[in-house]
Amino acid sequence: MGSAAGWGATAVGAVLVLLALRDIVHTLWHPSSRGGLSRRLMHVVWRAARRARHRQRLGFLGGPVTMGAVVLAWVLLLVLGWTLVYWPHLPEGFVYGSGLETAGRGRLIDAVYLSIVTLATLGFGDIVPESSWLRIAVPVQALIGFVLLTAAVTWVLQVYPALSRRRALALRLALLDRTGPSVPDPGVLREVAGDLVRVRVDLTQHAETYYFGDVEPETALPRQLPVALRLADAARSCPDDAVRSSGEYLALVLEDLTGVLDRQFLHRGGAVGDLVAAYADDHGHPHPGPGSVGPRSPG
Numbered sequence: 001m002g003s004a005a006g007w008g009a010t011a012v013g014a015v016l017v018l019l020a021l022r023d024i025v026h027t028l029w030h031p032s033s034r035g036g037l038s039r040r041l042m043h044v045v046w047r048a049a050r051r052a053r054h055r056q057r058l059g060f061l062g063g064p065v066t067m068g069a070v071v072l073a074w075v076l077l078l079v080l081g082w083t084l085v086y087w088p089h090l091p092e093g094f095v096y097g098s099g100l101e102t103a104g105r106g107r108l109i110d111a112v113y114l115s116i117v118t119l120a121t122l123g124f125g126d127i128v129p130e131s132s133w134l135r136i137a138v139p140v141q142a143l144i145g146f147v148l149l150t151a152a153v154t155w156v157l158q159v160y161p162a163l164s165r166r167r168a169l170a171l172r173l174a175l176l177d178r179t180g181p182s183v184p185d186p187g188v189l190r191e192v193a194g195d196l197v198r199v200r201v202d203l204t205q206h207a208e209t210y211y212f213g214d215v216e217p218e219t220a221l222p223r224q225l226p227v228a229l230r231l232a233d234a235a236r237s238c239p240d241d242a243v244r245s246s247g248e249y250l251a252l253v254l255e256d257l258t259g260v261l262d263r264q265f266l267h268r269g270g271a272v273g274d275l276v277a278a279y280a281d282d283h284g285h286p287h288p289g290p291g292s293v294g295p296r297s298p299g
Contacts, residue, residue: 006088013084020077063212087111093131119145162202173224189246222283
């Protein structure tokens with residue numbers, strides 16, 4: 001490969017590596033940011049999983065699949081980027097171990113092999129950098145591979161506590177709908193509002209949690225969120241000042257939460273009841289029409 005073309009390929013590879021690193025940083029350490037490869041990829045995978053759910057009831061795999069697709073995309077970008085960095089400088093910039101013929105070397109497959117082995121921090125040592133800058137670049141890639149592995153594990157460990165909080169709130173709403181009075185104690189209303197605030201923060205900090213479905217209706221927030229809306233509506237019409245104030249607060253929290261859901265995921269617009277129904281529909285849960293949200297009838 002010519003000198004100018006070779007360094008051009010190296011520059012393109014460096015750009016791909018930087019794009020991957022930027023997306024990793026924004027996803028894992030600046031999660032409230034918007035856009036980026038991972039957000040778009042998660043949205044596309046979720047839509048595909050949603051169609052599969054209607055056909056084969058596999059929608060609950062949407063969350064794990066979206067996270068796996070994002071990590072795979074990062075790995076592929078890094079492997080491709082470092083392959084382009086190394087390719088123009090093979091074999092001249094490297095020393096081949098005994099048993100490897102240097103004649104005919106420098107093919108793309110060698111660059112791909114070196115990139116994968118280095119990113120995986122395997123360190124076979126059969127192809128060793130000789131040029132000064134490559135002796136820096138190869139360890140840097142190995143360090144990036146180690147950081148990517150630990151970051152991916154940390155990402156998973158951060159997501160599941162947020163999912164547990166969401167499922168606990170859904171179960172609480174299901175139990176209130178089943179056994180509680182139509183207008184509960186003001187303290188209960190504020191506790192539910194506080195749980196909803198935590199879910200709202202989790203959605204902002206960990207948008208990937210949106211794409212995790214729940215098989216059990218009692219732990220599915222999209223299915224149980226209308227209960228919170230009914231409680232808020234009933235409390236706001238109560239003559240008791242404390243109950244009415246708590247209902248207003250719960251309604252405000254619901255408005256904020258559904259606003260986040262609409263801006264980040266639904267893109268439907270409409271009133272709070274419409275967005276609650278759209279949230280349930282997007283996760284494949286049956287729901288009453290927006291105009292029929294009201295106190296649950298007994299029986």
